[in-house]
Amino acid sequence: MTETRPVPPVDDPVPDLGDAHATTVLPVDPAPAPYDARRRGPRRVLAETGYALTAFPLALVGFVLVVSGVALGGGLAVLVVGLPVLALTAVVARGFAHLERTRLRGLLDREAATPTYAAARPRDGWFRRVLTPLRDPQSWLDMVWAVLALVTGTLAFVAVVTTWALVLGGLTYWFWQQWLPANPDDRSLAELLGLGDGRGAESVLNLVVGLVALALLPWVVRLVALLHAGLAEALLCSRASLQAEVRRATGGRDAARDAEARSLRRLERDIHDGPQQRLVRLAMDIGRARHQLEQDPERAREALDAAYTQARDAIDELRALSRGIAPPLLVDRGLGPALEELVHRADAEVELRIDPELAHGLAPHVETALYFVVAEGMTNVAKHSGATTVLVQVEREGDTVAANVADDGVGGAHQGKGSGLAGLEQRVRGLGGRLLLSSPVGGPTVLRAEVPLDG
Structure with a gap:
């Protein structure tokens, strides 16, 4: 097992997701x-x-x-x-x-x-x-x-x-x-x-x-x-099971399309509002410096300094956007190192438990989905929950892999508070999995994703 930043033991960090205030984002047909x-x-x-x-x-x-x-x-x-x-x-x-x-x-x-x-x-x-x-x-x-x-x-x-x-x-x-x-x-x-x-x-x-x-x-x-x-x-009843499988497959396909369209629209908006504006400003600063280079070298130097700042900020924003698509560390080294780097950036004390067999070798789309589930859970911890301890678990359960993010914060999280969970729900549904949230007022909060190993 891989552990980072151990925290004091948390009693029963993963409550029953069937309790009150638990929201099943994607209901599934129960097994007989x-x-x-x-x-x-x-x-x-x-x-x-x-x-x-x-x-x-x-x-x-x-x-x-x-x-x-x-x-x-x-x-x-x-x-x-x-x-x-x-x-x-x-x-x-x-x-x-x-x-x-x-x-x-x-x-x-x-x-x-x-x-x-x-x-x-x-x-x-x-x-x-x-x-x-x-x-x-x-x-x-x-x-x-x-x-x-x-x-x-x-x-x-x-x-x-x-x-x-x-x-x-x-x-x-x-x-x-x-x-x-x-x-x-x-x-x-x-x-x-x-x-x-x-x-x-x-x-x-x-x-x-x-x-x-x-x-x-x-x-x-x-x-x-x-x-x-x-x-x-x-x-x-057998035909009903077949119809349920068809509906599940159709729903997963539609969810994957919606998630892709949502991601592309968000990426387009972020590029337009961020790097594109900075690159326009960069071009203007370089053009002004070129015209002032001979008449007023001092002002040209100031314009070049401003252009350098704009270029550096544009690079930082592009790097952040690329991390939202697929973090380079996840692509290069797999899920384990990417999650370790993610929890190291957290302000709360975090314990990471990941099955060594799952740290490397998962399908890329499965790794990406699990990574963003954990990232969304850590974002909730940083912005809303006020938690002091967090437990992140990634483990295999039969033919599925489950990712849990449990914190001891104030609770009260639900899908309607933002688009992050909605986007995760579509991403996980597109892989044939399900996303569950348990967050009663007063805590604790548990975000759980279950994704088939074959995606």
């Missing part, structure tokens, strides 16, 4: 939670049982309506009137699909994303509007689900009813067997198995069967629930 992650034991078994038992009646109704609608619409398609019937059938199947996603979320705690369905365009006529559901691939997946769900729903219903019957019947047989009619000619299962005759042997056998069924119940219920839910997610 593990199956039944929020339920344990009997609650999970009961939820899965309810899901499996209700699967069959719902699938049966959906199967009848959709198959009837497809058969009727397909048969009347040659008369054109069948197409609206097919469209209505697609809408009915969509309703059952929405219901199944609700069941996945409510009973199984699954992250069942809803895809975006095709909508009629303003210029479409009434007939084309009516047929809009048929132009949506997800509508056809919904109808396929309505047909196949009957298979898995029936299997789930039969398996759960059978297993619960064995459990309840076996565990309570000793109680209700006394009301069963006794026939001396009948041979019980226990007697056939050689376990003895009489009600006692039969009670013991049924109790063992009930206990075995009870042990297998969670596994059987979960297996059939997973089978039905897996088919539902594959047909009803």
Whole structure:
């Protein structure tokens, strides 16, 4: 690890970014939670049982309506009137699909994303509007689900009813067997198995069967629930994930374009307001010195001195502008030395922790993004937070690299206070990452960027 200017230990310098006053600059689609992650034991078994038992009646109704609608619409398609019937059938199947996603979320705690369905365009006529559901691939997946769900729903219903019957019947047989009619000619299962005759042997056998069924119940219920839910997610939710990826890619591309346009406009404005004005003044001073060189050498010398000052200031401003595009040290030596040079210029006490594997060798655009995240955090420390200690961390987390800037200042930072965070947000989004800010009033402030390693 690389450390510079160590500071006294800071307890828990990186608070939970989900706390109040935390602003997620770029929300991302959450990853699906593990199956039944929020339920344990009997609650999970009961939820899965309810899901499996209700699967069959719902699938049966959906199967009848959709198959009837497809058969009727397909048969009347040659008369054109069948197409609206097919469209209505697609809408009915969509309703059952929405219901199944609700069941996945409510009973199984699954992250069942809803895809975006095709909508009629303003210029479409009434007939084309009516047929809009048929132009949506997800509508056809919904109808396929309505047909196949009957298979898995029936299997789930039969398996759960059978297993619960064995459990309840076996565990309570000793109680209700006394009301069963006794026939001396009948041979019980226990007697056939050689376990003895009489009600006692039969009670013991049924109790063992009930206990075995009870042990297998969670596994059987979960297996059939997973089978039905897996088919539902594959047909009803997978396209939503693909749409989310497309939106994320499109948003990242647009953010990258916006960030580039913003940077170019800012660079143009800074050059116009700074170095360009100084170079104009430099040209005027040199021209005046050339005209005064023979008549008034003293005034010519003063003009040359002023021109020298203007040239030096223009160079300093150009150097500062080039640092805003890509610091030379970052380009020449990598992220580690560039961050060390950045924190050395800070007025507050700064501790830098950077994974040695990340100090060199990252993709240039990833290094640039992380550098400017840290630079923006240090700028906030210098101008607004009043912090005395700062912790800068750059570490790898799986396939992403995260940069954190945590300070003990007054807090209260948010995106609307300036364009710096907005520009960072666009830069990070353009790389497919996210920028988060936690800055409650009173502090501490944590600025965090997460960027994919491959950018």
